[in-house]
Each structure stands twice: as C-alpha cells, then as structure tokens.
Amino acid sequence: MLADIAAFETREQRWCDLMHAAQAGDSDAYHRLLSELSDVIERYLRRHFGRLPFEEDCIQDTLMNLHKARHTWSHKRAFGPWLFTIVRHTAIDAIRHSSRYHDALSAYADHQALDRIDACHSDAPEIGELLARLSDSQREILTLIKINGFTAREAGQRLGISTTAAKVRCHRAIAALRNQAATQSALTALGETPRSSNQDSTQVVVT
Amino acid sequence: MNAKRSVNNSRAALLTSLAASSQTSAWDRWRLNPVVWLALAAAWVFGVGWLLDPIRPHAHDQLLDVPRYGLEIALGALSVVASVTLAFRLSRPNAATSVDIGLTLLAISAWAVTLAMAWAHPPIEPSMFGKRLSCEWEAFALSLPPAIAGVLMLRGGFVTRPWLAGVLLAFSAGALPAVFMQFACMIEPSHMISHHLLPAAIVTVLMGIVGALAVRPAANRR
Numbered sequence: 001m002l003a004d005i006a007a008f009e010t011r012e013q014r015w016c017d018l019m020h021a022a023q024a025g026d027s028d029a030y031h032r033l034l035s036e037l038s039d040v041i042e043r044y045l046r047r048h049f050g051r052l053p054f055e056e057d058c059i060q061d062t063l064m065n066l067h068k069a070r071h072t073w074s075h076k077r078a079f080g081p082w083l084f085t086i087v088r089h090t091a092i093d094a095i096r097h098s099s100r101y102h103d104a105l106s107a108y109a110d111h112q113a114l115d116r117i118d119a120c121h122s123d124a125p126e127i128g129e130l131l132a133r134l135s136d137s138q139r140e141i142l143t144l145i146k147i148n149g150f151t152a153r154e155a156g157q158r159l160g161i162s163t164t165a166a167k168v169r170c171h172r173a174i175a176a177l178r179n180q181a182a183t184q185s186a187l188t189a190l191g192e193t194p195r196s197s198n199q200d201s202t203q204v205v206v207t
Numbered sequence: 208m209n210a211k212r213s214v215n216n217s218r219a220a221l222l223t224s225l226a227a228s229s230q231t232s233a234w235d236r237w238r239l240n241p242v243v244w245l246a247l248a249a250a251w252v253f254g255v256g257w258l259l260d261p262i263r264p265h266a267h268d269q270l271l272d273v274p275r276y277g278l279e280i281a282l283g284a285l286s287v288v289a290s291v292t293l294a295f296r297l298s299r300p301n302a303a304t305s306v307d308i309g310l311t312l313l314a315i316s317a318w319a320v321t322l323a324m325a326w327a328h329p330p331i332e333p334s335m336f337g338k339r340l341s342c343e344w345e346a347f348a349l350s351l352p353p354a355i356a357g358v359l360m361l362r363g364g365f366v367t368r369p370w371l372a373g374v375l376l377a378f379s380a381g382a383l384p385a386v387f388m389q390f391a392c393m394i395e396p397s398h399m400i401s402h403h404l405l406p407a408a409i410v411t412v413l414m415g416i417v418g419a420l421a422v423r424p425a426a427n428r429r
Contacts, residue, residue, distance in 0.1 A: 022229040030229035034222045060221055065424065067225045069365035071235035072299040085300035089367055089424065 008080075015079040023070065038063060041087050049091055054098055062090040130180050138173035145170050238363045241295040245288065248353035252383050256349055262391040263337025270390075275321070275330035282318040283386035287379045289314040294357070294375035298364025298422070311375070322404065326396045338393040346384040346406035354380035354414040358421050366422045373418030374411065381410035 015033060022030035041062050045055060052058055065086050073082050131139050137159075144155040145166070156166035237243055270277045289311040296303040324330075339345065357376040366372045385407035389399065 023231045025230035027226045027229050031222060031226035034225060038218060038222065056218070060218060063218075063221060063225065065365065069300065069424075070229070071231035072239065072302075072364050074299070077299075077302065081301040082299075085367060086365060089300075089365075093424070 012078065012080055015083070016075060019070070019073055019079060020075050023073075034063060034066070037066065037083065040083075044084065044087055045091055048088075049095065052091075052095070052098075054094060058091055058094045061094060062087050065090050130177055130184070133180055134173060134176060137169065138176055141166060141169045142173045142177070146174075235363060238360045239295055239298055241292045244291055244295070244353070244357055244360060247356065248291075248380065248383055251352060252349045252387050256345065256384070256387050256391060259345055260339040260342075260391070263393065266337070266390055269331060273330050275324070279318070279321040279325055279330065280386060280390055282314065282321050283382060283389065286311075286315045286318040287382050287386065290375040290382075291357070291379040294361065294372045294379065295364075297368050297372040297375075298361050298366045300365050300367055303368075308371075315378070322399070326400065329394060329396055331394045333395040335393050335395070337391070339388075339391065342388050342392045343402040343406050346381075346388055346403060347410065349384035349387070350381045350407065350410045351414075353383065354410060354418070358414070358418045361418070361422045364422075365424050367424075369423040370415075370419045372422055373420075374415035376418050377414035378407075378411045380414060381407035 015036075018029045018033035018036075022033060038059060041059050042055070045052060045058060066083070069086055073079065131142065134142070140159065141155060144150045144158060145152060150158070152166040152170065153163045155170075156163045159166065161169070270280060293303060293307050293311045296307060354377055357380060358373075361372060361376060385403045388403040392398075392403065
C-alpha cells in the first residue's frame with residue numbers, strides 16, 4: 001500500500017516536472033510526457049469505458065485536447081486530476097458524438113426507401129430499372145445523395161440549387177420511386193405492362 | 208498487424224507534431240486570469256459610464272455615511288469578483304471546488320438580500336437627484352463588451368462546466384454596470400428594478416446561453 005502511494009507520488013512528480021519543462025519550451029520533455037500519457041490514457045479508457053470501437057480516435061482527440069489545454073495546468077496544482085478530467089470529458093464527448101452519429105445512421109436507414117422497396121416488393125423490377133424511369137433531375141439528386149453519399153448541402157451546391165430545394169427534390173424522388181414500385185407490382189400482378197413515368201398519373205412533379 | 212502498425216504510426220506522428228510546439232505563450236496564461244478581465248471591465252464600465260454622464264453628487268460620501276448603502280454596493284462588487292473568479296477557474300480542469308461554488312452563491316445571495324431590503328426600505332431617501340438620461344440603455348451597452356471579451360477569453364481554456372461558467376460570466380458582465388448605476392444614478396426602488404437590475408438580468412440570461420454554447424471545449428474543437 002505504501003509502495004503504491006510512493007509510486008503514485010513519484011509518477012505525479014515526474015509528470016509535473018515534465019509538463020513544467022514542456023511549458024518552458026522543452027520539446028523532448030513534452031514528447032516523453034505525451035508518449036507516457038498516451039499509454040496511460042489508453043489504459044484509463046479501457047478500464048472505464050471498455051474497448052471502444054473508436055478508441056484510437058479518442059486517444060488522439062484526448063492528446064490534442066491536452067495539447068490545447070496545456071496552458072491551463074499550473075505547477076501549483078496536481079497533474080493527475082487535471083489530466084483525467086480532460087480524458088474523461090473527451091471520452092464522454094466522443095461517446096456522445098458517436099451515439100448521435102449512430103442515431104443519425106439509424107434514422108437515415110429508416111428513411112432508406114430503396115431498402116424498403118427492395119424488401120417489400122420482391123417481385124418489383126430492379127432498382128436500376130426504377131431509377132431509369134425517374135426524370136433526370138430526380139435521378140440525379142437520388143444518385144448524389146443516396147448512392148454517392150453527398151449531403152443535401154453538397155448535392156445542392158453541385159446542382160446549383162439551395163439545400164432545402166435539394167432535400168425537397170430528394171424527398172419527392174423517393175416518393176416517386178415508391179409509387180413506381182407499387183404501380184409496377186400491381187401491374188405485374190394483373191399481367192399488364194407498366195407505362196413510362198411521363199405518362200404515369202402518380203408521378204410527382206419535381207421542383 | 209498492418210492496421211495496428213498504421214495506428215501506432217499515426218499516433219507517433221501526432222506526438223511528434225504536438226511536441227514541436229510545447230511552449231505556452233504569456234498571452235495564453237494572461238487570458239485565463241480573472242484579474243485581467245476585472246481590470247478591463249471595471250475600467251470600461253466606470254470610465255465610459257463617467258464620461259457619458261456625471262456620477263450622482265455626494266455618492267462617495269453616502270457610501271461611508273449610510274452603512275446599508277455601502278454594504279449593498281460592496282456586496283454587489285464582491286458578487287462580481289466572486290462570480291468572475293469562479294467562471295475563470297472553471298476554465299481550468301479540476302480547478303474549481305464545491306467550496307468555491309458555495310462561496311460565490313453565498314455572495315450573490317447576500318447581495319440579492321440587500322437589494323430586496325433596498326427595494327422594501329431604501330437606505331437613502333428616494334429622489335430623482337442624480338438621474339441619468341438613459342441609464343437602462345447605458346447598463347446594456349456597458350455590459351455587452353465585457354461579456355463578449357470574457358467569452359473570448361474563456362474560449363482559451365478547457366471549460367468543463369460550460370453552463371455554469373457562461374452564466375457566471377454573463378452575470379458578472381451584467382452586474383458590474385448594475386452596481387455602477389446603483390452608485391452613480393438616482394435612488395428609487397422601482398427605478399432600481401426596471402432600469403438597473405432588469406438589464407443585468409436580461410444580459411445574464413442571453414449572454415449566459417451564448418457564453419455557455421461558445422465556451423464548450425467541443426465548440427472550440429469543431
């Protein structure tokens with residue numbers, strides 16, 4: 001127990017000395033400190049948060065935050081609590097950011113009309129065939145956002161329209177695609193040939 | 208194996224690039240010093256306030272002659288000092304303690320009590336003597352630059368409790384002109400509430416929200 005306390009105090013003192021030297025401009029001391037801390041951070045994250053899928057990103061984010069906040073440490077204060085406050089905040093921030101990212105992904109998946117159409121209409125024609133029946137502007141926006149993965153803003157910039165217009169156009173293209181698939185399924189069941197999109201009364205007018 | 212080596216390489220590259228700029232500048236240290244903010248904010252509020260309109264005659268004498276009035280102004284100043292000190296402490300990880308927070312809340316509460324007493328039983332006979340032309344707008348105008356400067360200064364730190372830091376900073380920026388107006392403008396309870404304290408409350412709420420969002424470490428990073 002006493003040995004542990006002594007080891008902790010030695011480590012704390014070493015970190016304080018290295019940080020003090022680093023703040024005075026000693027790059028070698030700073031490199032030594034950050035190298036040592038990167039292992040400490042890794043162990044801390046594994047012990048408190050388990051194996052995060054974005055562990056390395058989190059470690060590097062923490063190192064960058066430590067670097068940005070290095071002037072906030074004063075030699076009058078303990079180093080360990082300062083360090084682990086930054087580590088904990090960065091890790092929690094990364095986890096929150098990651099969960100928001102996954103929420104967004106699942107919301108995106110919910111709206112993935114392409115997947116739904118594919119799953120619900122097993123007898124529907126191929127996606128490529130459905131896309132070919134859309135108007136040029138609808139096909140263009142769907143390809144950019146849903147296939148190439150551009151954001152609505154980026155797609156809007158490429159097409160020379162506003163972000164809102166891009167979102168609306170994409171939404172309407174998905175609706176048109178869904179209508180096409182439903183019509184196609186119904187006609188297939190009746191044994192009729194589908195009309196082209198320009199003659200289809202269910203076609204949504206695209207802005 | 209290759210992925211692991213690539214991860215280690217990227218971390219090593221990051222460490223090398225970070226180590227290249229280890230030295231901290233004097234400005235980095237000064238910008239997180241509450242004394243700097245207090246000096247600049249007090250010089251701004253008292254200097255510009257004095258230039259805009261003269262201070263109520265005999266206000267200095269009343270500070271000493273009327274103990275309740277002197278106490279009210281002193282507690283107002285103490286609240287500003289305590290809250291801005293805590294706000295800047297919050298910009299250093301693990302620097303603020305619950306005792307700091309408790310003492311700050313105590314100072315603010317004590318000031319609130321003296322203001323409530325001044326509203327119910329004014330320490331000085333209410334009169335229009337020393338009325339300023341538009342003290343409510345002065346209070347707004349005088350509080351905004353210190354609030355903005357404080358937010359910019361706090362952004363240089365690593366604020367772990369942004370809402371508390373933002374609100375405390377905004378409170379300090381709003382309360383400083385309120386204390387000055389209590390000293391320099393006419394004494395009258397309803398005038399105190401509507402023209403001196405209301406602008407401070409509005410600045411505290413609005414700049415508190417802006418400050419909290421602006422000083423988050425994540426806001427600095429992204």
